[in-house]
Amino acid sequence: MDQLKIALVNEDAGETGIQIAKQLSESLPFEIESDYSNEKALQKLEDNKIALLIHIPENFSASAQKGESAEINFTVNEASATMVSSSMSTIVKEINQQLSTSFSTQTAQGILMNMNVPEEQAAAMAQQIENAYVGNYVIINDVPDGMHNSMLPMFLTMACYVGAMIASMQLVQVYKHNRGKASRFKLFGYVQLSALIIAIVSTIFALIVAYLITDLDTAVMLKVAGQQVLLYMAAFNVCAIFTFLIGEAGMIINIPILLSQTIANGATIPREMMYGYYEVVSYITPMYHSVNSYFAVMFGSTDASPFVWGLVAVGVGALIINLLVVTVLHRKEPAPRSIIQ
Template sequence: MRTLKLFMKRPTTWMGIATALMFQFIFSVVWMTGYEGVTDRTGQLRVGIVNEDQGLDKAVASKLQSSLPVQTVLLSDREEAMEQLDERELQMVIRIPSTFSADAAAADRQASLDFWINESNPSLIKSIMTSVSGQVTAEVNKAAVGEGVRQILAKVQPAEQAAAASAALAERVVGHVQPVNPVSGMNNQMIPMMMVLASFVGSMIMSMNLEQSSAALAAQTGRWQRLAARCVLNVAAAVGVSLVGASLIMALGGQAERGFLALWGLMFVMLLSFLFLTQMFLLLFGIGGMVFNILLLSVQLVSSGAMVPRELLNDFYANLGNVLPATYAVESGMDVLFGGPGAGRAVGMLLLIALSCAAVGAGTVALKPGRQPVREAAQAS
């Protein structure tokens, strides 16, 4: 207890705890409010349509404009459209070639549409525009098929019957998308990455400050007492910081399918593993261990599946992610927040990593020669 009190008297100790809390507060507020409603505002994106086919039914172009989830603008000049695309005034340009109608009516060739997407944009733009291009192709293909069938039937049936029959034949298969474990908005979709980033950076800075406090107290107390005090502070900070983080997420509209207590428990275990991991490198290498912690921050963002699906990673990063806590934090976070098979296995791995890092840290303290603390002034005299 004496060593713990000495730690609490050091300003660096309080600075470390405050930093861990600050990261939870800042990231939760900024990310949850900044990403709120992002997917609902796709209608603000603009797509240019350049129709070079004078024979194309105007109703087809009008229907295309009304069916897309983005703003559309009809342009007569392709060069103007490409200039606006390059300047990011448009996010995609669709060109209907002059031969489109003739190609669609011919039996020996296919009609084609041209799409240009400016990839010098956030990655979400490319994803949305790629989806829109598929929708455009499907809509125009349906219209072209219907028109082709109508022309054939018009030769043997009255125009009204031909139009009705062609509309039915053009849409024989309809797809219905039914989401499983739906996510409510992009701000919720970003929570797993936000939790990892805020918790690891906060843990990293807190561990650095506790290392400085420990070094300052080396002459007053033993190394085992200092390690025990740090472990107590880690557990206490994990409880308090996770409570603040989980409360902020829920207060700012975050969804938690498993409930608040499950989210709090998950964040506690996640913070515990991060704190003992970052502490381990500082015990091994002193303040120079921050280099490894900074490296781990980058590596975990890549390998955890928070930004890029792990199925798309190469073998090196996929295997590396198997031994790092952020991977299991993201996996369990998705289960707790959005629903899934359960977070038991991932939480167990987080606890195993925390215990392993604590054991390595204790082994490091045992093997390193420590300074003998000075005696009290009265004893020394």
């Protein structure tokens, strides 16, 4: 958790705001960034570059001195890894509880100096104690309730990847079985064309299911459809590398790579919290790019293009590796098989 970054924006020049900002900077176990404006920090939060934005308004100290509600805004981005959003919610509740207790105590000390007050005035003072501090928990890019919404980017990606992994084993075996009947490059082209047809058909079925169980609109579905086809082709070529190299035994390598991506895909924990191995996996495999692009397209307002281009880079890189394997290792064509009548 200490690898996460949060932004602390203090616009209050008063003593109270400066003191609270200092206490938060010293006590929170995160990397604190305090050199942003509120607008810049909000954009960082939109892009998931920070996990939490704490904003102390410029009238904070003045409100506290006047006996009015002193407010601090805590903003989180729900279109992010589930561990980040849930952890930030817990941390904000703890901060608010401590600050509320502190402000109530200070307000009560001032009020106790005025004893034997009328009933109506006593009620007003009690209300003043209760509202001495207000911590606003603000959510941007709200994700609808339910696991079918929050985990849709991950499960849609995993379903596509597993299907592509199985198809890579089957289609490459067909490629090897038919060597000698056509050139290896023509057969390689047939393999890619077959994978593309499967990608389009499987995407139709996947999005029908997604449409039936979620509230995504048609415009979002069209964007998801294009990425789902791209993801399938990228995942297919990544998995096909090992099948082209060592045949069916390549599944022995593909399965742990798949399992590694369940941690490294960014749906549960962000890249900042990953150990080195998983962080490397997140860069060179398709799932991380796909999951974060889906979060941006389905629930967020940030730009999905960096993740889409990352997915393209992984797919093109895997395709080039497969072409090299076919060119170098499959140079010798097998003798044509005799047909036994």
